[in-house]
Amino acid sequence: MKELIAKYREKGLKITPQRLAIFKFLEGNTSHPSAEDIYRHIKKTYPAISFATIYNNLQALKERGEVLEITIDSQKRHYDPNTEPHHHIICTKCNKINDVFHDYSEAVRLPNYITEEFKPVGNHIDFYGICRTCQKKGGR
Amino acid sequence: MKELIAKYREKGLKITPQRLAIFKFLEGNTSHPSAEDIYRHIKKTYPAISFATIYNNLQALKERGEVLEITIDSQKRHYDPNTEPHHHIICTKCNKINDVFHDYSEAVRLPNYITEEFKPVGNHIDFYGICRTCQKKGGR
DNA sequence: TCTAATTTTAGAATAGTTATAATTTAGAAT
DNA sequence: ATTCTAAATTATAACTATTCTAAAATTAGA
Structure with a gap:
């Protein structure tokens, strides 16, 4: 405070x-x-x-x-308000946004044909999935 | 046609x-x-x-x-109109959106604590960078 | 050609966000 | 404590992107 x-x-x-x-x-x-x-x-x-x-x-x-x-x-x-690098997973049914904390910095590299044109600044990864609550609701 | x-x-x-x-x-x-x-x-x-x-x-x-x-x-x-899985890189100065064709399917996996809650559906990766044109314009 | 269903259109309506101008308030200076 | 000024808040208007509505026009099949 x-x-x-x-x-x-x-x-x-x-x-x-x-x-x-x-x-x-x-x-x-x-x-x-x-x-x-x-x-x-x-x-x-x-x-x-x-x-x-x-x-x-x-x-x-x-x-x-x-x-x-x-x-x-x-x-x-x-x-x-969380400005630490992190990603998100969005439920495709209820649209709730959840955090994903995992370091993909090594795994996610731009291919050369892009780095020739762009100076990299950062990246965001958005995952899509169905949350447990929406899975239970079943069907549609 | x-x-x-x-x-x-x-x-x-x-x-x-x-x-x-x-x-x-x-x-x-x-x-x-x-x-x-x-x-x-x-x-x-x-x-x-x-x-x-x-x-x-x-x-x-x-x-x-x-x-x-x-x-x-x-x-x-x-x-x-390109519905093939691909990603994007956005110039943080001119906001132009460009395509990134690269397969990250192996590299980008959800951590277990997420897959316990979410049934994965897909992902989007957005890169941010500065395009050559905006680099030339320099400064700001 | 006729008809039914779909599509287009103009315009109104809505949602989210930004701008404006007047009023109020925080905090520094007295 | 009081005064002052810049900054913040407020109500409201304006704006942008998108969706809705109802009438008119068009498509495609009978």
């Missing part, structure tokens, strides 16, 4: 209650929330919160490398 | 000039166009073309496995 405040100060951000609430919600959160998920959560405590505040803060956090924007869901963006 | 028509017939789709134009534009296209890219292209020949037609046809083609929807760009969807 003090760390939270220190972290914000370091980054040249003013400490507002809304901001703290957003940060607290995100910290350690592995649910990959969308802006709306965050909005709905914060709204419980700050009913006047605006979407603009959510997006402003996400922007500030993104710029400072505290949050990653995940572009897997074609409907909306999701946010991930 | 005849193949095109045959292909559509097989799939239970009526053959309209707009549809043919869309299919012809997509066939063999490696530029990963967005709906608007397609719209603008078709508009040259069919000025009355509507976005609804573009989306309708993309939907029809998606359902029939002729086109894949790519969710890499957080702004909009892109479409890829």
